Amino acid sequence: MKLVFFVISAAVVYFGGYFGYPYITTPPHMRSPEFEHYHFRTQIIVEGEAVDFSEDQFQQEYDATSCSAELNGQPIDFHDSEDQMTHIHWSGVTGGELLKYYGWNLIGGDDNSLGTRFDQGMMQMHRISTIGNFLPEIPADSNFYIYTGDESDYEQKDWQDFLYLDLEEFFGKQSLLKSNEVSFDPTNWLIGKVFAHSGVDSSDPKPLVGEVDKERLARINNLIGNAVIFVQQDEPTNEEIVSRFNQLVPLHDSTCGG
Amino acid sequence: MGDKIIYIVITVLTIGIFGVILFLNGDPSKFSTTSHIYGKQDSVVTLIEYGDFQCPACFQYFPALREVKEKYKDQIAFQFRHFPIVRAHPNAMAAHRAAEAASRQGKFWEMHDLLYERQKSWAQEINPEKIFKDYADELGLDLDEYQVDQSSDDNEGVINADSAQGKKDGATGTPSFILNGEKIENPEPTLEDFSIIIDQKLAEL
Numbered sequence: 506m507k508l509v510f511f512v513i514s515a516a517v518v519y520f521g522g523y524f525g526y527p528y529i530t531t532p533p534h535m536r537s538p539e540f541e542h543y544h545f546r547t548q549i550i551v552e553g554e555a556v557d558f559s560e561d562q563f564q565q566e567y568d569a570t571s572c573s574a575e576l577n578g579q580p581i582d583f584h585d586s587e588d589q590m591t592h593i594h595w596s597g598v599t600g601g602e603l604l605k606y607y608g609w610n611l612i613g614g615d616d617n618s619l620g621t622r623f624d625q626g627m628m629q630m631h632r633i634s635t636i637g638n639f640l641p642e643i644p645a646d647s648n649f650y651i652y653t654g655d656e657s658d659y660e661q662k663d664w665q666d667f668l669y670l671d672l673e674e675f676f677g678k679q680s681l682l683k684s685n686e687v688s689f690d691p692t693n694w695l696i697g698k699v700f701a702h703s704g705v706d707s708s709d710p711k712p713l714v715g716e717v718d719k720e721r722l723a724r725i726n727n728l729i730g731n732a733v734i735f736v737q738q739d740e741p742t743n744e745e746i747v748s749r750f751n752q753l754v755p756l757h758d759s760t761c762g763g
Numbered sequence: 764m765g766d767k768i769i770y771i772v773i774t775v776l777t778i779g780i781f782g783v784i785l786f787l788n789g790d791p792s793k794f795s796t797t798s799h800i801y802g803k804q805d806s807v808v809t810l811i812e813y814g815d816f817q818c819p820a821c822f823q824y825f826p827a828l829r830e831v832k833e834k835y836k837d838q839i840a841f842q843f844r845h846f847p848i849v850r851a852h853p854n855a856m857a858a859h860r861a862a863e864a865a866s867r868q869g870k871f872w873e874m875h876d877l878l879y880e881r882q883k884s885w886a887q888e889i890n891p892e893k894i895f896k897d898y899a900d901e902l903g904l905d906l907d908e909y910q911v912d913q914s915s916d917d918n919e920g921v922i923n924a925d926s927a928q929g930k931k932d933g934a935t936g937t938p939s940f941i942l943n944g945e946k947i948e949n950p951e952p953t954l955e956d957f958s959i960i961i962d963q964k965l966a967e968l
Contacts, residue, residue: 540850570949572818573936574848682851725887 524627531620534597534671535633538624540576541596543680545672546589546731546753547603551641553737555749559588562639563607580619580633581606589754593672600651600675600732601668608638612668643736650735656750659733667732676730722756794920796928797863799843799871802836808943808964809840813929815937816859816878817852817886823952824938825879830954835961843875845925846937854891857913859922861895864913870902877902 528536549556558564565582577594581603584592591603601612602619610616619633649664653676666675673679716724733749735741800809812828814821832841845863847855858878865874877898878885885891892913899909912918929939933946940947942964950956 542851569820570823570952571820571936571938572815572848572851574846575935682853 524630527621527630527632528623530614531623532597534595535580535602535620536623538576538580538595538622539597540682541593541598541680542577542682543593543673543727543729545591545593545676545729547591547734548589548732548749548752549640549734549736550741550749551736552644552647554641555752556640557588558583558591559586562637579636587754597671599667599669600672603672604640604668606635608635608640609643644738646738647736648738648740650737650740652733652735652746652750653730654750655731655753656747659746659750667734673729676732678729680729681724681727722758725758726756728756794917794924796924797844797866797921799866799875801832801841801843801872802839804840806838806840807968808838808961809842810835810961811842811844811932811941813844813846813925813932813934813937813939813941815847815852815855816862816875817855817882818848818937819882819886820936821938822879822882827952827954827957829876831957831961834954834958838965839961843871844929845922846929846934846939847922847926848937852886854886854888856919856922857891857895858885860913860918861892861898863918863922864909865899865902865904867912868904868908870904873902874898 547558563583564586565579565584567582567584580593580595580598582592582594583590599612604611605614605616605619614620617635619635621630621632623630625631651662651664651667652659653662654660662675722728731750731753733746735745810831812824828841835841845859847859849856862871862874862878865871878895881898885894888894895913896906896909900906932941932944933939934941940950942960947960950960
């Protein structure tokens with residue numbers, strides 16, 4: 506009887522730890538990701554030097570010859586050799602997760618993972634590995650200053666909000682792609698599930714009445730904002746900030762299929 | 764008495780398990796897939812395209828497929844099935860509804876071509892239905908009938924039936940091509956590439 510109790514207890518502890526620990530340490534939006542695809546332009550300036558996201562280590566390949574109906578395997582990516590243009594593919598991603606994905610772990614947890622996915626069944630749970638340690642070293646005594654907006658109108662935002670809020674909430678603008686479908690389904694735990702996914706379209710639509718080109722381009726790119734992040738000891742001057750917002754990469758009529 | 768209880772429990776459990784299996788795997792849809800076929804209706808070679816009218820990749824394939832259809836119209840059946848990826852393409856379902864409504868009046872392929880040819884002018888519109896109604900007008904459809912058909916539940920039912928069949932056929936995105944039941948992996952969007960594949964299939968028969 507004691508042996509049975511011991512075996513059952515050991516099994517509970519083992520499986521509880523094996524499945525339970527990654528479960529409780531993974532945010533819900535990473536455990537069971539849902540389709541999303543929006544963009545924002547990111548600039549990170551470390552002691553006056555801007556990170557160039559068009560460099561190879563940040564760039565991902567994607568299949569431009571089809572519109573995938575499945576969830577993108579990566580929550581975040583950069584592609585088409587374009588600097589700044591950040592693609593978010595899963596709902597609920599935070600700025601802290603973005604930074605961690607490319608090497609700055611400012612939100613804790615495993616440096617090399619954003620958590621564990623459980624949406625394809627318990628037996629197929631797997632880690633969401635980060636891309637690598639590609640962001641420059643953070644200088645000692647640095648502070649983080651973040652601004653959102655554009656060249657004509659910007660504001661300073663709370664750094665902690667950037668790290669921990671859903672980016673749509675942080676920017677105060679919702680993606681145009683809102684699904685009514687909810688990917689959490691108890692049967693996912695037993696039966697693997699395929700999720701729908703695809704990209705934002707390439708297209709050159711005529712503008713809506715009264716819509717200026719800037720708004721039109723933001724809409725067809727599903728752009729929810731621009732973020733300029735300074736990593737330095739002292740608060741940046743207005744000139745420095747405006748200078749960075751003047752260097753936003755231009756939006757195109759054609760964005761991507763991935 | 765004890766045995767009876769065991770039998771009852773087993774029976775209830777068995778019925779319950781069957782119920783769950785039926786619930787998870789059953790196909791409650793009363794709708795059949797569409798049969799939009801261009802070319803030789805009774806051909807032994809059928810090329811199915813699972814397409815999404817708002818998909819930019821499908822737009823890239825459209826010119827080549829038009830050439831394929833013309834070149835092989837006396838030899839093979841070219842079938843289009845709906846596979847709108849609604850999470851990514853908010854206007855796709857409306858476009859597929861428009862095509863199905865046109866189909867009720869015998870103008871499926873005409874609407875299909877218009878939707879692809881002019882994808883750029885409606886893909887990012889907030890309210891594309893008006894544009895589709897203009898297309899229906901341009902094609903000479905009865906607009907009252909079109910309006911009723913495009914918004915009908917039956918219309919959406921057959922579109923969803925196509926999508927469900929697409930998943931069974933292995934479509935994971937658009938366009939997906941199935942030649943006599945076999946998925947063609949990543950064909951180039953050229954007449955030449957499709958010709959090689961189709962000629963090979965015809966030669967096998």
